[in-house]
Amino acid sequence: MKKPLTFTIKNRLDGSMARTGVIKTSHGKIETPAFIIGGTQATVKSLTPEQVASLGGQSVLVNAYHLMIRPGADVIELAGGIHRFMNWDKPIFSDSGGFQVFSLGMAYKKGIDVTSHSVKGDISQAVHTKSQLARVTDNGVHFRSHLDGSKLYMSPESSMDIQHAIGADIHMCFDELTSPLAEFDIIKSAMDRTHVWADRCLSRHNQLNNDHKARLQPLQALYGVVQGARSQDLRTASASFLGQRDFDGYGIGGVFEPEEISLTVKWVNDILPDDKPRHLLGMGAQPADLFLGVEYGVDTFDCVAPTRQARNGALFTYDGRINIKNSRYKNDLSPIDRQCDCYTCQNYTLAYVHHLLKCDEILGLSLASIHNERFVVRTVDSIRASVNDGSFFQYKKDFLERYYGIADAQKFLG
């Protein structure tokens, strides 16, 4: 059967696991390493598809759980699939809803930071409670809608049905993400369940692709998702279990501190098949994450943080992150960053974007988002070029020392 996706490695960097390559899908190619732009609700918040393409976006990632609730996978199918529905004809990833098992489950109303994202988090919060909106069973997950409380159910099979109806190019297996602060037994049972579910997802996915083939429709790809939180034993067990299955690529799930990325990703990528693409799911938008991910063999990343932070006024510059709402920018007529080539920096001043965000003007959200997305996309593009020409380690050092300051950058430079 024709493959829904091919991955060709072009160059490797000596002394690291970094590689550059090309992922080909039926909606075009992605030059890797690549930053996949967050498009949760079938839109990149405040940007048109033309703007996303013009800032260098190669691909977007939508979320099957959110789209199942609104507008419903049937509406997207009726529109001819997600590419036509959102007017984006390049490759699209879809996430399964596994993250919502966590955010509406154990983490619900505790704040993600409390249970998951911080080693300083409160371990006593990393437990299941009666008030959470997601309840996990071996067969699937019962959700109550975060919008109106209505009852929803998602199983590995229904997640595949929904993702295939939505029609993205690359799907993720339905997994159970849990807090890295939870008891070992909870993390292990979530991982074991994720493995059983991965086999169920793959089986349903293959049936659905056979149906597409019979109807001469484009085939869709499926990534297995590695879990196991901060445990080396569980991460390596997960990578070897999934690595033996015939997935088109692999997602690396979980929630990470930037300092943890290199180790966790290395454990996993040492074991996963070298010739398949690897996607780091929902990482932070710290520049260090991008460098470390690539150094340890990640091919694609996704993150909603650049637009979310932009809407709050937190903007990237090569000298570190700034808050443009700060009064010091009120009459600063320079661009956000003199080295940035984005539409916003070419045409507008700090003072103007500051003014728009202070007045809650919609254009401010767009201009800030264009800048932040372009900053991240361009950084990953430059990292890719530096892997190709062998200058990666020098580029990483120069970039991170300037961005974080020489002292703070050291923890990422090892």
Ligand SMILES: [Zn+2]
């Ligand atoms: Zn800019």
